Amino acid sequence: MGAADDTRGGIEPPALRRGDWERTTASRAEVAAERIAAMVTDAEPGARLGTKEELRATCGVSVGTFNETLRLLQSRGLVTVRPGPGGGLFAAEQSPMRRLGNSVLALDTHQADGARAEEARRIRDALGPLLVEDALWHASPADVSALREGLADLAKAVQESDPAAFAAADHRLRTRLAAISPNMLLRSLYATLLPLAEPDSVEQLRDRYDHHAALIDAIENRDRTKALELARPDSRTDS
Template sequence: MNLHARIVDELGRLIVEGVLGDGQPLVPEELGRRFSASRTVVREALRVLESKGMVTARPRVGTWTLPPEAWDAIDPDVIAWRVNGPDGRKHLHELQELRLTIEPQAARLAAHHRRPGELSAMAAAYELMADAVERGDTAAFHDADSEFHAALIRASGNALIAQLQVPVVAALRAHGEPLELVAHSRVLTLVLAKNADGAESASRRLLETVAPYRSPAP
């Protein structure tokens, strides 16, 4: 991680943790001394955080932090910071609710539309998942699992639903699923069989299977 990325990551985490609370001024000169970074690097990092809705800046006025409701809730970095932050358990529950809303319907549409490229991507991802399980390679499984779910969402054929693969993949990368194959295989098989009802139900059961692992909020 280079210096620019490290500044973005540390400031993002501090904002999520509340160490840098709402309305906290961020002075480039002070941050430069803290991180031993030039003003240019600091300002670039602040611009990244501004693009995520976490800070705002005005010429000749300054830069300060913004409240959570202003943050880009589906930005991958924001998701990762929140999952690993003080309210991580609650945020995991919200992500699970999002997935339960999106993925079963995506599976239904995927079985209906049968987009060859995305179905091939799902099948290839599943094979990589199976290989990772056989080798006991958790990291490889999580990478392939992320692609499996992303391909499923893209296979819906709905451009708006497809955009939601971003928070789903971010959620999986921030807090991966257990090494499970049977439920994934069932989803893939039913999508390929054009069984829309079955694919939707199988996707929902898959998500309910991994829900306890995600420690949903009570």
């Protein structure tokens, strides 16, 4: 993703300050991602969707939010980004597993057929212990440090009683945890199901934070029994 591939004058306009975009990126990025995902559905594999700047303007979001949108789209295997003249975003070739995961994302968790969405969440939650098992084996000190940075973002959201900021930080933290796994198929399926996480009430934030903190402690200490206990869906308040 070259910085000068498709922006005005080769330089992107500055992103908002971190404190500004953390509160709004998650929901707006998801909306923008779904809009571009719909374009991918209507396009042939490999078709050019437009430049980053063109699509950002179409979605009406900031540079920081669109960067998050790109991360979501790429994590789902929906688009590829090519630099240089004629570059931009292209509809990706999708494997059967990617198509399965992305079809799950199309579920409306508030529709009458909520049972299907609940089944998808159960699959997502069942993958959690597998990711934690991989983290116990493969997490480096740098990985643990990244997880603790994510934990600090959660703590800030709890302090400010901000469910939207907490949801965005929670998504980033789960994504970082999944990235530790060397199992590409596991990472891919989890990434497609992750956006199905339910929003939290202010009253739930502290318990959620404590759960994440205990899990990261267990991973760092290589406490397999404790980590896998915390990874079970029935040990959390967010299922």
